Amino acid sequence: MDVLEQLAKTFLDWEAMAEVIPAMLTVGLPNTLILAVSSAFFGCVLGMILAVMGISRNPIPRWIARIYTDIFRGLPAILTILLIGLGLGPVVRILTGSTNPYPLGILALSLMAAAYIGEIFRSGIQSVESGQLEASRALGFSYSAAMVLIVIPQGIRRVLPALVNQLISLIKDSSLIYMLGLLASQREIFRIGNDQAATTGNLSPLVAAGLLYLCLTVPLTHLVNFMDKRMREGKTQKVEPDEAAAIIGKGH
């Protein structure tokens, strides 16, 4: 019994949780969402540029995209965040006078996300049948118009589930920017739980943080599954018989 009580006190101390939850919801949650959503946004913009470079017929942009992707996918997230957050900090201070590490955290997360999202977009675009580009070009669309109007929109649709997965990763990885030393008002969910756990010597605030993360990520995971399922079913739509064969050329 003692052991169970001890465990419950360490992990499920409701009072310790109740104490930290207001700050977690009013400060931590918005910051986590700002970090994840804004880096997902910038990651998508940069990722689309990388994807288009990656399928270019010119080898130079292709190689640039390749090298970028290899570097940012190959490094541990924590290392990238530290190098960019701490390394660029002084540069930004000289240029703008700002010592705020928060934008640099977003930058680091965006750069990493772009490497993954770029690959997701590229595979989506390349999965679109070549006949789509050919038919568009046969109508008289330029290469870029055909890509923008026809090929890329279809490619994006196919990878929406993978993009939501990327958002889930960003929600979790945004916790890593605690390394950059944020102001109290800039702390995200993990940092608030961690600070409280450190001051109280009790892990329950971290458990509360974990529950809050799950509240964000589990619905998104199910959204991914739902989208996956709908896309698969969308492929086997019912086709009606060709009832109009008799009225060809005559209108009706």
Next chain:
Amino acid sequence: MSEFSSGTLTAKNIHLSFGSNHVLRGIDLHVPKGTTASVIGPSGSGKSTLLRVMNRLIEPDQGDIFLDDRSVLKDNPDELRRRIGMVFQQFNLFPHKTVVQNVSLALSKIRKMPKDQAHAKALEQLDLVGLKHKADARPGNLSGGQQQRVAIARALAMEPEVMFFDEATSALDPELVKGVLALMTDLSKGGMTMVVVTHEMGFSRNVSDTVTFMDGGVVVETGPPDQLFTEPKTDRLKGFLSDVL
């Protein structure tokens, strides 16, 4: 069907290689305004490639292409493709757009028609192929024959001077072939200049004005259908006809 503002298409001495694969070895093709030329030949003989070169989806290595006696190789290829409609074996409709959007997209984006005007014109074209009632459906919900007729409407909406068909009925279930062939026959009779790559010997024989038999990247025989189908001169054409007929 109404008259078309069609043009005369001529290809002269077209050569094309994919790497070391010399696919087109000096092709000549002359399609006078308002006539239908069918192109037949065994798989891999270069029929599809010839169509793609003639609307410059692929640039020829050598040779020249004329539309109404003017060489088009120096023009912007996008401009040339706007004058030539193309229909593919796999339809290649845009699955993320509705049927009517498939037809109106190029009108609004390329012809710069106002949206409502492009929409109205697209509906008109769909009506001509008997599919106005499917305007708001997605291509994926249509049968193959219906999809191909939408693809034909999409090409016709641009008011092309020439139409290319690359085995337009080969991917269709047998019972759907007739409808698409009937539509192509109407176009041909309506005065459209057409180049039709086909395995449908009935169409080639009864509808087209000239038949061109290709094999190994060259034109082996060309002439009126009666001549080619009843008195083939070469062994290659005789062999081909005995295989397909």
